[in-house]
Amino acid sequence: MGLFIMAAGFVLSVKADLGVSPISCVPCIYSLTFPLTLGQTTIIFNVLLIFLQMLLLRKRYRIFQLVQFPVVFLFGFFINLIMKYATWVTPVNYFEQAVLCLLSCVILAIGVFFEVKAALTYLPPSL
Template sequence: MTARWAVKHFALLAAGLVMMAASVALAKIATLGTSPISSIPNVGSLLTPLTIGQVTIIFMVVIIGLEWVVLRRDFGWTNLVQLIPSVFFGTLIDLFVTAFHAIQPTAYWQQLGLTVISIGLLAFGVLLEVNSRTLVMAGEGIAAALAFRYHRPFGAMKVRCDLTMVIGAVLLALVFAHGLIGVREGTVISALLTGRVVSWLETHLPRFTAWVQD
């Protein structure tokens, strides 16, 4: 790893986190539900005085703790260092929520439009984050840990982790709010489309993807 490679790829990681944070903020404002990884923090922000960014940081810390439970002796600094992008990500989410405060969708089509834009931003951010090959976010880290421990494909374990997070968010809402809050059709649309949009971008932007990976 050269200094030039490190600067480029960490810059790409930062850019990816910025896009992903903006995506979460837009989805929060649209109120149709966030992506699966942000569904529990979104519900938590509606049930407590904490912001979605603050709950995101706490949630990421919990996930990293779960990685330790799963990996035990195999838990290392690469897992612990996930705290850095987690804090950065959570802080950015709150900054974008504040920056976008003037956006107040009143019609359903406006909410849906914001949700679609948020999915596009999320997909592009994921493309940069994953292909930067630097630090792994906790959401991917727990899936990787479970895949390693139970010898399962990462992709299949990632889908199970996302589904578990959505179910957890639904249960939190039903138990503490006695209703379905924070998880709506936008969560389902995000779960169904984000991975497909990432694949579409990689297929139709091969030169850019190769540049990101180089």
């Protein structure tokens, strides 16, 4: 549930068209540059971050953390799903963009809360 809510917050942030977090800009830019969806580029970027974690942590990387892989794919799927059904979200002026941006922050925070509360696994630092 937390992943879906986080994906909704992420998509609303993109739809607000006022910018995204620095780490989220990488998948956003690549989704605009290459014929890939935002969800696909997010998956690719997060998988690279997981491999980077493995490389940096080496022996401290716990085998249980491999559960991040299916979580990343699910997160990317949710992003694509929400993007598909949120085509009607198109702010027309700066006020609507600002409200949407603030709403995206609140929704994203709720999603992060649920993800942390579940204490199962976390996405690599991608949001």
